[in-house]
Amino acid sequence: MTLMVEAQRVCKSFGRNQVLKGINMQVPEGSVVVLLGPSGSGKSTFLRAVNHLENIDAGRLFVDGELVGYREKGGVLYEMRDKDVCHQRSEIGMVFQSFNLFPHMTALQNVTVAPILVKHEPAEAAKAEGHALLTRVGLGEKADSYPRQLSGGQQQRVAIARALAMKPRLMLFDEPTSALDPELVGEVLEVMKNLARAGMTMIVVTHEMGFAREVADAVVFMDGGYVVEAGSPQEVLVNPKEVRTQDFLSKVL
Amino acid sequence: MGETPVVVAASRAPLDSDPELIRAVPLKHYGRWVGAVVTILIAALVVRLFVVTPNINWPKVGSYFTTKQILLGLELTIILTIVGMVIGVVLGVVIAVMHLSVNPVLRTISWVFIWIFRGTPLLIQILFWFNIALILPSVGIGIPFTDWWVSSNTNTLVTAFVAAAIALGLNEAAYMSEIVRAGIQVIDPGQTEAGLAVGMKKRLMFRVVILPQAMRAIIPPTGNELIGLLKNTSLVSVIAAQELLTKAQNIYARNLLVVELLLVAAIWYLLVTSLLMWGQYYVERHFARGSTNRPLPPTPFQKLRMRFRRGFPEKTRATDQPGPALSQADVREAKGSAA
Ligand SMILES: Nc1ncnc2c1ncn2[C@@H]1O[C@H](COP(=O)(O)OP(=O)(O)OP(=O)(O)O)[C@@H](O)[C@H]1O
Numbered sequence A: 001m002t003l004m005v006e007a008q009r010v011c012k013s014f015g016r017n018q019v020l021k022g023i024n025m026q027v028p029e030g031s032v033v034v035l036l037g038p039s040g041s042g043k044s045t046f047l048r049a050v051n052h053l054e055n056i057d058a059g060r061l062f063v064d065g066e067l068v069g070y071r072e073k074g075g076v077l078y079e080m081r082d083k084d085v086c087h088q089r090s091e092i093g094m095v096f097q098s099f100n101l102f103p104h105m106t107a108l109q110n111v112t113v114a115p116i117l118v119k120h121e122p123a124e125a126a127k128a129e130g131h132a133l134l135t136r137v138g139l140g141e142k143a144d145s146y147p148r149q150l151s152g153g154q155q156q157r158v159a160i161a162r163a164l165a166m167k168p169r170l171m172l173f174d175e176p177t178s179a180l181d182p183e184l185v186g187e188v189l190e191v192m193k194n195l196a197r198a199g200m201t202m203i204v205v206t207h208e209m210g211f212a213r214e215v216a217d218a219v220v221f222m223d224g225g226y227v228v229e230a231g232s233p234q235e236v237l238v239n240p241k242e243v244r245t246q247d248f249l250s251k252v253l
Numbered sequence B: 001m002g003e004t005p006v007v008v009a010a011s012r013a014p015l016d017s018d019p020e021l022i023r024a025v026p027l028k029h030y031g032r033w034v035g036a037v038v039t040i041l042i043a044a045l046v047v048r049l050f051v052v053t054p055n056i057n058w059p060k061v062g063s064y065f066t067t068k069q070i071l072l073g074l075e076l077t078i079i080l081t082i083v084g085m086v087i088g089v090v091l092g093v094v095i096a097v098m099h100l101s102v103n104p105v106l107r108t109i110s111w112v113f114i115w116i117f118r119g120t121p122l123l124i125q126i127l128f129w130f131n132i133a134l135i136l137p138s139v140g141i142g143i144p145f146t147d148w149w150v151s152s153n154t155n156t157l158v159t160a161f162v163a164a165a166i167a168l169g170l171n172e173a174a175y176m177s178e179i180v181r182a183g184i185q186v187i188d189p190g191q192t193e194a195g196l197a198v199g200m201k202k203r204l205m206f207r208v209v210i211l212p213q214a215m216r217a218i219i220p221p222t223g224n225e226l227i228g229l230l231k232n233t234s235l236v237s238v239i240a241a242q243e244l245l246t247k248a249q250n251i252y253a254r255n256l257l258v259v260e261l262l263l264v265a266a267i268w269y270l271l272v273t274s275l276l277m278w279g280q281y282y283v284e285r286h287f288a289r290g291s292t293n294r295p296l297p298p299t300p301f302q303k304l305r306m307r308f309r310r311g312f313p314e315k316t317r318a319t320d321q322p323g324p325a326l327s328q329a330d331v332r333e334a335k336g337s338a339a
């Protein structure tokens, strides 16, 4: 079993505020992990650290066997060059709560900009691939629409296509449906479920319990910068052992 | 309170009969008419004062309008505007990025630059650069610890044109950097994250994600800056830089047609300014892409073309209907789809 993500006692502080207090996590290739926890528990910070959008202070974080953001040689850590950090990020897809599509580009341009400018793929090939991806998320018709002309659910699906266009080995989702009207949540979850079925490794921060039960291989409950409880959806969602997990679930469900 | 039934009445409008179209008598705006008449009277007075006066020799204005000297001056004015603006924009973006940098040294340098070049009168800056030779009699470049050294007399290097270009460019850069900075700062930090998350390097992300969006906030004030700069080039007449105003002054010093030549210069400035405003309109449109979920309104040209294509008779017929209100056909269509 290869591990796609391995976190060893990851710590992170913002000034005096310690947000991650030694997170251990192992995400095998091809598995789907759902991260749960109350607001401020450090879920977003952890996801951002995996993508090296945030430096960690202590511990080790590996993605696909490689240390994130650093190179270790003879027991000494060296900061990675910008170029290598970017290369690492390009193999990790990230989907944000607020979509963050580029508003001055059409849906297709949003999807093709990184393959063309980062991976230097020929424009024609990238466009063909982009069309295929938009079709895969059910938006083949919307290639020429600008983000503002799309509904929230459509925008989020374009954002997923944009991340997939870089052919990532790992996808990170930070509350992808929290900003959506209830009737638009389903279409985004459907795309994510298909992705999971296709074997993508995914870490998903979400409060969609139905999704967690149906798709997750593991559920991790975080609180106050710690992992409080982790296990199968059955173990964590149905028979939680920890009081804090029970409290949280009783509020969410 | 809880017992009282809440009355909410909402139903599909009964469309068995067409609702009556509104045909109201338009409000009369007497005030507007009075205002218009007064304004026209004042305008006529002004025209009489300037145009129908024996003190301005309008034929002379016409005859000097396209003389070689004036056109040469105009050319230099335009060149100075372009050079000043290019320096201003390029340096302005650099200063703005320095200002937003995490490096305190860069931040301080940009702050001092803006402080000095925005805080002193442009006229003094122009005179200063023109007289820079008094501080630096010669400038040169060389390679340290070798004999290689080229130097030149500052006075021959910094001509009136060079002094003018430097002064206008640096002054413009200070203003542009503030405009660029404001434009960058309004962009959601999520855009930066999204750019980095797909693997873009900072510089690429800045170029394809941040700048194009910042442009929308940057373009309108930049158009104003360009127009301002064009007019500010006239200030360099104090160092006789041979631009439009200097040329006009040279000519009226000889023939004493002061007002006429000032008018020649003023009309040229006005013409070029109008051209710039027209260009600004189209550039702004270009960068408005994706900013609304409605299609952009048609340009004046498109409106004109549409009108010609539609033909005028149809237009007159359209006016006897009350504007874009529901037509009978629309109502019937709505009824059909509701049924
Ligand atoms: N850039 C930052 N600077 C300072 N503090 C930060 C920063 N980012 C996050 N924090 C703090 O870190 C803590 C954890 O934030 P994080 O966003 O990881 O929580 P979360 O679990 O994602 O919560 P939510 O459910 O509200 O998204 C919060 O107290 C937050 O204020």
Ligand SMILES: [Mg+2]
Residues within 6 Å of the ligand: A043, A044, A045, A174
């Ligand atoms: Mg969060």
